[in-house]
Amino acid sequence: METLTEQDRGNIGRTAAAPVLSVKNLQVQYTAEIGNVTAVDGVSFDIGAGEVFGLAGESGCGKSTIANAVMRLLQTPAKITGGSIELNGKNLLDLGEEELRRTRWRDVAMVFQSAMNSLNPVMTIGDQIVDVFTTHERMPKKAARERAAELLKLVDISPDRLKSYPHQLSGGMRQRAVIAIALALKPSLLIMDEPTTALDVVVQQDIMHQIKELQQRLGFSILFITHDISLMVELSHRMAVMYAGKLVEVAPSKDMLENPLHPYTNALMGAFPPLTGPRVELTGIPDAPPNMAHPPTGCRFHPRCPLAVDACRTVAPPLLPKAENHDAACLLLPEYVVPRERSRR
Amino acid sequence: MVFLLRRLGFYVIAFWACITLNFFLPRLMPGDPVSRMFSQVQSQMRPDQVDALRRLFGLDDRPLWEQYLAYIGNIFRGDMGISLSRFPSPVSEVIGSQIGWTLLLGGTSLVIAVILGNFLGVLAAWRRGKFLDSVFPPLLIFVGSFPYFWLAMAALYLFGITLGWLPLSHAFSTGLSASFSFEYIGDVAAHLILPALTIVLVSIGGWMLGMRNTMIATTAEDYITMARAKGLRPARIMFQYAARNAMLPSVTSFGMSLGFVVGGALLTETVFAYPGIGYQLLTSVQALDYPLTQGIFLTITAAVLAANFLVDIIYVRLDPRVRVS
Numbered sequence A: 001m002e003t004l005t006e007q008d009r010g011n012i013g014r015t016a017a018a019p020v021l022s023v024k025n026l027q028v029q030y031t032a033e034i035g036n037v038t039a040v041d042g043v044s045f046d047i048g049a050g051e052v053f054g055l056a057g058e059s060g061c062g063k064s065t066i067a068n069a070v071m072r073l074l075q076t077p078a079k080i081t082g083g084s085i086e087l088n089g090k091n092l093l094d095l096g097e098e099e100l101r102r103t104r105w106r107d108v109a110m111v112f113q114s115a116m117n118s119l120n121p122v123m124t125i126g127d128q129i130v131d132v133f134t135t136h137e138r139m140p141k142k143a144a145r146e147r148a149a150e151l152l153k154l155v156d157i158s159p160d161r162l163k164s165y166p167h168q169l170s171g172g173m174r175q176r177a178v179i180a181i182a183l184a185l186k187p188s189l190l191i192m193d194e195p196t197t198a199l200d201v202v203v204q205q206d207i208m209h210q211i212k213e214l215q216q217r218l219g220f221s222i223l224f225i226t227h228d229i230s231l232m233v234e235l236s237h238r239m240a241v242m243y244a245g246k247l248v249e250v251a252p253s254k255d256m257l258e259n260p261l262h263p264y265t266n267a268l269m270g271a272f273p274p275l276t277g278p279r280v281e282l283t284g285i286p287d288a289p290p291n292m293a294h295p296p297t298g299c300r301f302h303p304r305c306p307l308a309v310d311a312c313r314t315v316a317p318p319l320l321p322k323a324e325n326h327d328a329a330c331l332l333l334p335e336y337v338v339p340r341e342r343s344r345r
Numbered sequence B: 001m002v003f004l005l006r007r008l009g010f011y012v013i014a015f016w017a018c019i020t021l022n023f024f025l026p027r028l029m030p031g032d033p034v035s036r037m038f039s040q041v042q043s044q045m046r047p048d049q050v051d052a053l054r055r056l057f058g059l060d061d062r063p064l065w066e067q068y069l070a071y072i073g074n075i076f077r078g079d080m081g082i083s084l085s086r087f088p089s090p091v092s093e094v095i096g097s098q099i100g101w102t103l104l105l106g107g108t109s110l111v112i113a114v115i116l117g118n119f120l121g122v123l124a125a126w127r128r129g130k131f132l133d134s135v136f137p138p139l140l141i142f143v144g145s146f147p148y149f150w151l152a153m154a155a156l157y158l159f160g161i162t163l164g165w166l167p168l169s170h171a172f173s174t175g176l177s178a179s180f181s182f183e184y185i186g187d188v189a190a191h192l193i194l195p196a197l198t199i200v201l202v203s204i205g206g207w208m209l210g211m212r213n214t215m216i217a218t219t220a221e222d223y224i225t226m227a228r229a230k231g232l233r234p235a236r237i238m239f240q241y242a243a244r245n246a247m248l249p250s251v252t253s254f255g256m257s258l259g260f261v262v263g264g265a266l267l268t269e270t271v272f273a274y275p276g277i278g279y280q281l282l283t284s285v286q287a288l289d290y291p292l293t294q295g296i297f298l299t300i301t302a303a304v305l306a307a308n309f310l311v312d313i314i315y316v317r318l319d320p321r322v323r324v325s
């Protein structure tokens, strides 16, 4: 994909150094008998080195599909039908099976949405860490065991636990073990798809703080997906809000919280209690999310948008800069013009 | 360990219940079937043998509990009475003379069918929709749905008569006596091939299909996705992550089948004139040889329970979740 879209232009210059992950115009389709579902439709974003990038949105909007596309884990009926995914300058969509296998986990690792079930029940935690080292680094078993013990210490698990089976660990410990496995090869990007949904709030907080600390210490980038906006704002530097397969707003998390521009983001934030209140999932918006097999024409949010005008039904708004470092896709928002004195600098 | 002891306790109780049932059944039967049965053979028996049989079936005047204790004592000494149809051999001797062949035939064919079937199932599921997966299951189901008799006769005709590669019947050539010589073992093996082959042929499809289906369900598990994400080699994911989990249900069915091996393979024994428990059981029922029938059933029960216990032990090794920590 050589040609730039409006979305690319909106992102240009955001991250000074070369981005770790650069997704351009990504399109993913699920093939189904009743018709194809374009679950991700023209999504572009960059994640810089050491940046924590959040991805928020209602259930079914396509967040996991993006995560799995970056890991190249999508299987039939899902298919990447367009765009590019560059990791450290290498387009993952060009890699063959064997190259892909070597890239996975070494350059990009993932903590899954269902991290509770991502451990093999018949293998010890230790063996499941060790096989990462023996496969990718041809490391002897003994050395690999020592590294595995260090990794467990990193996430505050006693090295005795190497010999434990997953069912012998609590939910929180299992999750931390998965994080330890994910960090084994020091990947430059860690994808976390709702890593704490299955855990209770206290453990959740615990683990997220630990991740934040590890991230700062080790400096990897994170693509962080969650329903929990308060958690996301707390943890990520920048975030994107996704609606029905498209990004509708991208901004630094603080801006997003204090000054949401897109009507959908506003609705989300409005549906959200303050950080200290009880946690609510992103379901506080009236009406159901759209049927992805037949998404609404024009702006996909128009059937639910309180501000919708006639044009919204026919014109699809592109994601454009609407404030400094702040992109949104809404017809009503005026485009941001870079102030003169700044642009001269 | 606690788990295994609890299971063992369960099997002991189950076996005891079975013995008790065996003890009461003839005593509760309406009319006097036992006397009628005796009348057939009484003329050949010595009075003390008749007496022993009467005791076995509760036709003596001792109180019930005394009979019961004596009965249990006899069972544990391996004394299950005297066979009527093979008079005057004791039941244990009749069973003992057949069970080796049954275990050889049933055990060999079961192990081959299980290993081969499961392996094919793993491969078929892993390369779903590809050659192995689209050709083998329908083919094996097709073969498995032939009447066994027909299939066995066809194999016998082809390999035994037309090609003449393999012996037609019996477990070893007449004239040979059992020994640890090459000649004898080779002879036994040659006689084993056809009967075992036919059993494998009709049973392997079930194992393959069962494994394939569990394996397909297993490959949808999150830990398989994670294993792929970890960049492990496909062979390792297939065996260590997927098959290793998918084999657990197979192990349970293997235990069941292993126990029932002791019941013999009646049809196979008939077609190939192969010695074994299945045929023995049939004749004992036909001849109203109640002690032998009971003895065989008791042996089968014991074998099923023992096989299940064996599977429990294996299972504990394979699935850490059943180990009590």
Ligand SMILES: Nc1ncnc2c1ncn2[C@@H]1O[C@H](COP(=O)(O)OP(=O)(O)OP(=O)(O)O)[C@@H](O)[C@H]1O
Pocket: A030, A031, A032, A037, A039, A057, A058, A059, A060, A061, A062, A063, A064, A065, A066, A077, A113, A292, A293
């Ligand atoms: N196996 C599938 N077959 C067909 N369509 C699918 C399949 N999986 C997902 N989809 C479609 O893709 C869309 C996006 O799914 P995805 O799992 O990426 O959503 P998500 O944002 O991660 O939701 P959640 O927050 O519930 O995890 C869904 O709305 C659904 O229509």
Ligand code: SF4
Pocket: A262, A263, A264, A299, A300, A301, A302, A303, A305, A306, A307, A308, A309, A312, A317, A329, A330, A331, A332
């Ligand atoms: S484009 Fe129209 S429908 Fe879409 S968010 Fe803006 S106002 Fe609402």
Ligand SMILES: [Mg+2]
Pocket: A063, A064, A065, A113, A193
């Ligand atoms: Mg998801």
